[in-house]
Amino acid sequence: MNVELKTAWENLKKENPKLRIRDAAKILSVSEAELLATKIGDSVWLIKNDWAEFLKDTNSLGYVIALTRNEACVHERKGVYENISINGQMGLVVGPDIDLRIFLNHWKYGFYSEEIRENSILKSFQFFNTNGEAIHKIYSTTTSDDGGWIRMKEKYCDNNAQFITPVPQPVETPNENKDDSDDIPNFLQDWSKLEDTHDFFTLIKKYKFSRYFAVTAASDSFSFKIDTKKFLEIMTASSEKEMEIMIFVGNPNLIQIHTGQIKRLEPMGPWFNILDPNFNLHLRTDLIYDVWIVDKPTKDGLVTAIEVFDENKELILQMFGKRKPGLPQLKEWFELTRKFQTLPL
Numbered sequence: 001m002n003v004e005l006k007t008a009w010e011n012l013k014k015e016n017p018k019l020r021i022r023d024a025a026k027i028l029s030v031s032e033a034e035l036l037a038t039k040i041g042d043s044v045w046l047i048k049n050d051w052a053e054f055l056k057d058t059n060s061l062g063y064v065i066a067l068t069r070n071e072a073c074v075h076e077r078k079g080v081y082e083n084i085s086i087n088g089q090m091g092l093v094v095g096p097d098i099d100l101r102i103f104l105n106h107w108k109y110g111f112y113s114e115e116i117r118e119n120s121i122l123k124s125f126q127f128f129n130t131n132g133e134a135i136h137k138i139y140s141t142t143t144s145d146d147g148g149w150i151r152m153k154e155k156y157c158d159n160n161a162q163f164i165t166p167v168p169q170p171v172e173t174p175n176e177n178k179d180d181s182d183d184i185p186n187f188l189q190d191w192s193k194l195e196d197t198h199d200f201f202t203l204i205k206k207y208k209f210s211r212y213f214a215v216t217a218a219s220d221s222f223s224f225k226i227d228t229k230k231f232l233e234i235m236t237a238s239s240e241k242e243m244e245i246m247i248f249v250g251n252p253n254l255i256q257i258h259t260g261q262i263k264r265l266e267p268m269g270p271w272f273n274i275l276d277p278n279f280n281l282h283l284r285t286d287l288i289y290d291v292w293i294v295d296k297p298t299k300d301g302l303v304t305a306i307e308v309f310d311e312n313k314e315l316i317l318q319m320f321g322k323r324k325p326g327l328p329q330l331k332e333w334f335e336l337t338r339k340f341q342t343l344p345l
Contacts, residue, residue: 005030006038022134031132033109037163040111045153046161047110047125052086054110054125054156055093055102058138059084061152062145066098067137068249068256072287072316075249075256076280078141097278099257106130106253108166112157123149132166135253183207184217191222195299196325212313215292223294224341231291231306232272234340235319239265243332244322247281250315259322288316293341301328304337 005028012024025032036044047054058081067076079097086092091102109128114121123140140149187207194200204214215223238245239262247258264275270286289311296303306319321333 002034002038005034009035009038031128031166032134033111033128033132033163034165036111036113036126037109039113040163043114043116045112045157045159046163047112047156048158048161049107049110050156051104051107051110051127052091054152055081055086055091056084057152057155058093060145060148061138061140062148063141063143064098065139065141066100066256067139068100068251068254069134070249070251070310070314070316072284072310073249074280074282075247075258077256077258078278081138099259100136101250101255101257102136103253107135108132109163110156112153125152128166129253130166131168133251135251136256181217187214188218188221191218192297194297197296197298197303200296210313211307211315212290212309215294215307218294222296223292226291226293226340228285228288228291230340231288231308232267232285234306234336235262235272236265237336238333239263241332241336243330243336245333246320246322248318248320249281283317287311289313293337300326302334303329304334306337 008028009024012019012027021035022032025035028035037046040046061081063078063080065076065078066081067074069075077098079095081093081098082095084091084093086102086104089104091100091104093100093102106129107127108130109132111126111128113124113126115124116122120142123144125138127135127137129135187203187209190203190206191200194203204211207214209217219225242261244260245262247262248255250256258279258281260279262274262276262279262281266273266275270284272281272283272285274281287310288308290309290313292307292309294305294307296305300323303320303323306317307315308317308319310316321330323329
């Protein structure tokens with residue numbers, strides 16, 4: 001255990017009791033995993049890195065909070081982990097409430113934590129990548145299966161494991177072409193032939209485009225830039241219309257999806273919050289760099305997304321109208337997005 005780091009963190013918490021661990025890690029110039037590791041042997045345990053088996057057992061935890069975030073956005077969804085499948089380094093959880101796309105390649109650390117909160121104990125399983133950055137967290141609720149949590153703790157906590165301080169690794173990014181790339185006409189031609197939204201990733205990989213460059217290359221053909229204010233107006237309008245939408249938030253290791261209506265919208269300073277009983281979203285609007293409305297052709301007709309990027313040109317959030325493969329997107333969603341851009345109906 002890093003006693004010096006533990007003491008520094010404890011002193012920070014005395015100065016600011018509400019300081020979150022992610023913010024404390026930034027102040028102390030360490031990773032979040034390193035901070036959590038200072039509690040090993042006290043209220044935190046390392047868990048075995050058999051991620052696939054662990055994920056398959058998550059249904060036994062009962063009703064929980066699933067939390068996934070990136071630098072600009074936090075996505076929290078209550079529910080039960082259901083319909084879990086793992087195929088190599090890819091995983092799916094496709095329950096009606098908790099809906100995840102999992103990429104296990106860079107999962108490195110897992111912790112079980114018991115945090116005293118007033119008269120109760122908040123239990124959680126927390127996962128981090130090779131850089132010690134948070135991937136995904138599972139928190140207990142008052143209606144979780146206590147027996148399931150006990151069994152998972154006994155099965156996966158490894159009392160003999162040693163925490164190894166993460167060594168920062170370079171971020172792998174695709175080669176981004178220039179604005180005058182001769183490949184853009186061919187790229188847009190291939191874009192016009194898409195038959196499934198999932199084929200878009202294969203398309204940009206083929207041309208070695210970043211997602212951001214691909215979206216900007218299609219400006220005024222398949223994509224249209226809007227400002228943050230208009231994006232938030234679309235969010236508000238979808239709430240007022242009681243529209244079923246999908247909100248995707250993730251990081252390179254996991255994507256979490258909410259499907260359904262959004263109701264209680266509460267801006268607070270730079271934060272745009274959704275505070276519904278089963279779904280919370282916390283978005284730092286001051287960290288938004290660009291927002292684009294993006295069309296992708298499919299066999300079921302156009303699928304329209306809103307894609308929100310940060311200053312590093314990384315995806316913060318995606319928003320769609322509710323849809324399933326084999327069905328067209330909601331007409332109301334399509335018409336709503338068209339009100340905010342110049343692409344034709």
